Amino acid sequence: MDRLIACCGLDCGKCEARRATLEDDDALRGKVAKEWSELNGVEITPEMINCVGCRIEGAKTPFCDSLCPIRQCAMGRGVETCGSCKELDSCGKIRMITEHNDEALSNLRS
Numbered sequence: 001m002d003r004l005i006a007c008c009g010l011d012c013g014k015c016e017a018r019r020a021t022l023e024d025d026d027a028l029r030g031k032v033a034k035e036w037s038e039l040n041g042v043e044i045t046p047e048m049i050n051c052v053g054c055r056i057e058g059a060k061t062p063f064c065d066s067l068c069p070i071r072q073c074a075m076g077r078g079v080e081t082c083g084s085c086k087e088l089d090s091c092g093k094i095r096m097i098t099e100h101n102d103e104a105l106s107n108l109r110s
Contacts, residue, residue: 002107006054006064007074007081008097009104017051021059055080069093083108 004013012018020028029046037044052058054071064071070082070093079085082094088108098105 003055004053005081005107006071007079008054008068008070008094009082009106009108010054010097010101011103011107012051012053012056015051015053017049017061018053021050021052070097081108083110 002013004011006012016028016032019025020032026046029049032049033044033046036049048062050059051061051064054060054064054068066072073093074080074082074085077085082088082091085091088094094108098108
């Protein structure tokens with residue numbers, strides 16, 4: 001599976017946080033931090049916007065690194081992505097993503 005597909009099926013290659021990290025773009029970090037703060041109802045600072053991808057060695061946002069329940073579950077189960085988990089179709093954790101993102105579910109099934 002493409003290493004840029006996150007444990008949850010989202011495509012890290014399309015993530016603006018990853019782009020800001022790779023391009024060292026502080027303006028984009030600020031934009032992402034503002035959007036994610038509003039979306040999640042928590043303060044996210046531009047300094048937190050450093051991530052190369054969920055399944056790639058290197059920088060991760062604080063959420064992706066240690067708070068994401070989906071990533072933590074996949075790592076704990078020793079699966080590459082949730083697509084390799086036998087509980088994919090009944091999992092409440094992954095449903096947080098897949099019920100609003102058909103592409104993520106498709107990525108996990110391919």
